[in-house]
Amino acid sequence: MxxxxxxxxxxxxxxxxxxxxxxxxxxxxxxxxxxxxxxxxxxxxxxxxxxxxxxxxxxxxxxxxxxxxxxxxxxxxxxxxxxxxxxxxxxxxxxxxxxxxxxxxxxxxxxxxxxxxxxxxxxxxxxxxxxxxxxxxxxxxxxxxxxxxxxxxxxxxxxxxxxxxxxxxxxxxxxxxxxxxxxxxxxxxxxxxxxxxxxxxxxxGTGAVKIAEGKAQEWLKLNRYMMTDIIGANNQHVVPSTPQPWAEYHNKGSRWTGQPALFWGAAEPPVETGECPQGNPNKVGLRTQKAIFDLGDVAEDRTIKMGGCHSCPIRCQSNLKVPELEKYGLTPYAASTCIGFINPGTVMNVNWRGTEEELVIKSLGSRLADDYGIWSNYGQLGRDFRYVLNSGKFKKVLSEEEYNSIPWDLAESEDPAFLLEFYRRIALKEGEFWKIAQGPYWLDQEWNLGDEYWTGYGNNVWSKMAFPKHHSNEAGAQVGVLVNIMFNRDANSHTHMNMIGAGLPLELLKEIAGEVWGSPDAFDEPQNYTPMNKYKAKFAKWSLDRNFLHDSITLCNWVWPMTVSPSKDRNYRGDTALEAKFFSLATGIETSEEELDLAAERIATLHRAATIKEMATIDMRNEHDIIPEWAFTDAKNPDAKPFTPGTVIMDREDMQLALTMLYKEYGWDEKTGAPTRATLERLNMKDVADELEKLNLLPS
Amino acid sequence: MFEREVEDFLEKLRTRREFLKVSGKGVAGITVTASVLNLLGCSNSDVGSATAVVTPKGILISDQSRCVGCQRCEMVCTLTNDGKVHPLISRVKVSRNFNYGTELTSDYRNKDGYFGNFLMTPETCQQCEEPKCAEVCPKEAITLDEKLGAWTVDESACIGCGACTEACPWNMPTIDPEDKKSTKCILCGACADNCITGALKIMPWEEVAAAFKRKGYRFS
Missing domain, CATH: 3.60.9.10 (Aldehyde ferredoxin oxidoreductase, N-terminal domain)
Incomplete structure (x- = not known):
């Protein structure tokens, strides 16, 4: 050893x-x-x-x-x-x-x-x-x-x-x-x-993590190459959000928000994010000013710095100064990102206004949730609360005494103090109110929320598997749906979404898609998608497999893989073999990209096998891989038809074909979506096949 | 006030740099005021947050307001110097101050560190004028390497007793638990070279001189 x-x-x-x-x-x-x-x-x-x-x-x-x-x-x-x-x-x-x-x-x-x-x-x-x-x-x-x-x-x-x-x-x-x-x-x-x-x-720990003997210089070289030529900003967005002299492209949706005259305004002295061009490794950490992205321009002056994880040059966590929090008995500091801020905003129904009041609500809510250890379920907690509130259900399911003890007026007047009640009642399991945090399936069992809860557009519940959607049909149409059906919780898979949101022109992204998945047809224009094809199945499988790989190896799938890059010299090509290169240097086991992808496929298939065992059925297609009704309707345009510009409404038959094509890519039974013995053995998991057979859970 | 700060700083630089050249001894860290940093193009406010060490290559600036706590400096330091990732023996130290700064106090929610005001405390070796680490070493294993301009450990002489760690006011030299040798900064520059925000930065002497000259100060 x-x-x-x-x-x-x-x-x-x-x-x-x-x-x-x-x-x-x-x-x-x-x-x-x-x-x-x-x-x-x-x-x-x-x-x-x-x-x-x-x-x-x-x-x-x-x-x-x-x-x-x-x-x-x-x-x-x-x-x-x-x-x-x-x-x-x-x-x-x-x-x-x-x-x-x-x-x-x-x-x-x-x-x-x-x-x-x-x-x-x-x-x-x-x-x-x-x-x-x-x-x-x-x-x-x-x-x-x-x-x-x-x-x-x-x-x-x-x-x-x-x-x-x-x-x-x-x-x-x-x-x-x-x-x-x-x-x-x-x-x-x-x-x-x-x-x-x-x-x-x-x-x-006081010990070391070793890399392969004698490989430190190579490791440092690879690291430098990644930092200068390959890495972008949060979600591997590779163009800045504003026009900058060095940049051929820009895209206002990009999380590469660093720009001249934009600061970490509460730093002492304030730190200018400035231009952070590709090639300069000493500015990568300034590219993502996430506070203004998550909370609007008002957050600039509140930003002490951008925080984040160990080893990560992409700082996606806003570290904020919010003196208003002292009024609620907290210290004047807050830290979170994305959904940690959005969920309390949903509870209070104040999202995307960009006001100081919204910032205080989001800061307070994220602090309380992290301290009580409450999970937002990718924002579903807030949506569930609004659904039950708006449907008048609280009055029916809570006792009169409990109902009257809740200061609903604070929620109505958008007073942040409501959040103190909201999170405490959940964490301390008070009365019946806490059941709002049981997750959709159990909440519905308790409070009988009705069909509209499950099928309503905007409520975001993904099928009877009872998790929220996470970059689904709006993100790559069939590809996003296939990514969302796979897990037993919201898909924390960003491979496809990062590529879609990278900020590069469509033609370039299609070219790159062609190189990675075999045809530019793998990649659709947003809001204008085409019928299912096998390249989309390959795109979906690759997205899933890299997610399983990253959760195992362990990397952040909010940044990896490096499908694209900010480098004009590379014509914006990324390096999808970068995981394999680092793996070889870290472990000393020379491993190709294909070999690592095979390991990823093994892990994905094992996850499938575990799901089948726990659900005690092989009929994944009908029992697990269910697509919610709302994906087949367009709330804004009831007359919308699939495969026409301006909609991401899905087609039922096309989606069943999409499932078949994905199963085929994995070598799973095309009828049920369950792994076959041949596939399990190809992936060196005979023992898993044996166990499933014993449980009568192998497709014939 | 500003003029005086800059003149003071220049005077210190001149004497320390001269000292470094002539005596072959080390030079102590100089606290850089915000005004001076501003002049060097490092910041734009009247509140200071940085310290600096004068080295033969230039000024090593460590800026608290820019440090994001990613700890990549520690990884790169030890990969460069030890061929492994080993934060404990990193010559630049951030992780030990990540949670609570340099000290855990009852008022931690308002103090430095991620549990307080989020400020990180990156610490670098000061390459002291009269280093305690070298002074206490029973084997005289820590000497000034004139080429590097840094106090360095002779590993063949080091017995791993840890006297240097104890003697350093900031406990910067650290004994590697694996080979029992003291690890100490040799000013290789890898940390600054790889810092993702420029919180650690070596400003070469040419740049320092040019920055002063632009503002009308004489410095050679």
Missing amino acids: SNVTGWTGKMLRVNLTTGNITTEDTMKYKEFIGGAGIGYKVIFDEVAQGTKAFDEENKIVIAVGPFTGAGVPCSGRTNITSLAPTNPYNAVTDSHMGGNFGPFLKFAGWDAIILEGASKTPVWLKIEDDKVSLEDASHLWGKGTVDTSNELNKVMGKEACIASIGQAGENLIHLSSIVNSVNHSAGGHGGVFGSKKLKAIGVR
Whole structure:
């Protein structure tokens, strides 16, 4: 094991029932790379069919891959895999967090932590290099994530990284998160920690992450090449949002917002983002001024700096000064990004106004959610609240006493103080109101929301699988839909969306699509899409596979893969082999892009197998890969027809064909969408095929 | 006031640089005021946030307001000098201050660090005029490398006792737990070269001179 590089080679197994802590060899999971790959394998192999998320028999796997801690740009990710309480079948999902936790775990010498069983009393897991122990957490139970971290930093030292649940996870609220470093949260498995009475994991590492012997200079060269020629801004947008002398193209939708006279205005002294042209590695971190992108121009003067994850040159987290928060008993600072800001905006119905009031609401809400450890379910929590509120349902489902105790007038008058009530009632499981945070399926079971809830356009619920849409038919038509049907939660897959939003002219993007997926027909003009073809199936599969790869290796799929670049000299071509190049240098195992993609396909197929096992059916086409009714209607234009300009309304037959074509690309049974024995064996997963056969879950 | 700050700074630079040339000894870090930074084109306000170290190559500026806490400097430092990623022994230190700055206090929510006001504290070796690390080394393993203009560790002499770590007021030299050798900044410049926001930056002497000249100050 001494010559293992990239990985540390060791995993922890912690049994919370017995208190046993043992060490295992990571390399037995080498074919599954790390992160999600290890997670799916452990869950598939070790968690019995029919197990529910909060059962003692459920396990939760916190794992990273060979890139995390090895300095690969955008590798500060941690992947968490377990059965998901939000899913109607409690099927497997990943949650993901950035921050410092994953890299610090590697520096402590561990690739993964497998947690099993359940403690009777609150505990926390202390990891100081190879000294690992379970400690009493009774004094932490009931605390928010910030206080919990601070208490444990007092024990472990100020350098340690603490990941913990807040009150929401303790109370088994389905929409709970696991949070490290104030605002880096992984959504959906906080309650699994709670069910195991595990409050937190603290990690402090003094060791190294090795790369292949003698490869440091090559690594540095590859890193420089990526930083000068390949990387863009957040979501791998590769043109600036404003016209700039050095830039051939610009696009106002780009997240490359850095520009002359735009500042981190609350820095002392203010820092000008300025022009950050391709080729200058010392300005990459200034390209994404995300605060103005998320919150409007008013955020410029509030921006202390742009934060983000360990190792990442793309800073997508706004670190803000918001003195108004002191009025609500908080400190004058806030940090979040994207949906963390949008969800409280939805709760208060104030999104996209760009006002100071909206900024305060979003800052307050994101702070409360991260401290209580509440997950927004990609903004569905806010939409569910508005749906129930607008339908008058609260009056029917809450007792009169509870209904009258809620200050609805604050919500109506857009008073931020409503959020104090909103998040507290959820996290502390007060009355019946907290059920709003159980996720669509369970909420509907409890409160009977009716057909309109599921089929209504704009409510965004993706089918009876009960997760919200995430870059679906509006993002690449069939490709976006195929990406959305695959998971057991909202698709955290940005491969296709990043390409679509890169900011380059359509003709260039189509050319590049032709080079990567075999034909320019893989890529449609936005709002003007063509019938399904096999190149779109290849585009969808590649998008999915790279997402599974990134969650395993572990990289941020909000930036990777590098399909395009900002380099005019390269004619804006990216480098899709960059993962394989870094993998070879990190692990010392010479690996081609094709070989790594095959591993990704293996992980994707294992995820499918686990889903089939947990749902106890092979009929994925009809039971899992369901496309919501609203995707077939155009709310703005009831007469719209598929394949005509100006609409993304889908065609039913065409989408069934799309499913067939995707199944075919994967070598799955074209009728059901279930992996066949031949495919499982081709991917070296005979054991998975055997297990599915035993359960009568292999297609004939 | 401004004139005086600039003159003071220039005077310090002249003497320190002269000192560096003549004596072959190191030079201490100089606090750079905002006015001077402004003059050097580094900022545009009247509040200071940066420190600087005078080196043979130029001025190494570490700017708190620009540091985003990505910790890439630590990775690049150790890959360059040690062939592995090992933040503990990085010669530039950010991660240890990430959460709470240099000290964990009860008022942490209003202090430096990600749990407070988000400000990072990147620390670099000061290449002191009279370095404590060299002074206490029982093997005299830390000496000035005139070519590099940096106090460097002779690994063959180092016994990994950690006296240098203890003696340094900022605990910058660190013993590598793997080979038990002290690691200390040799001014290789990899951290600044790879800093994603220019928070760490080496401004070459030619640029420093040119910047002063543009503003009418004489500096050679």
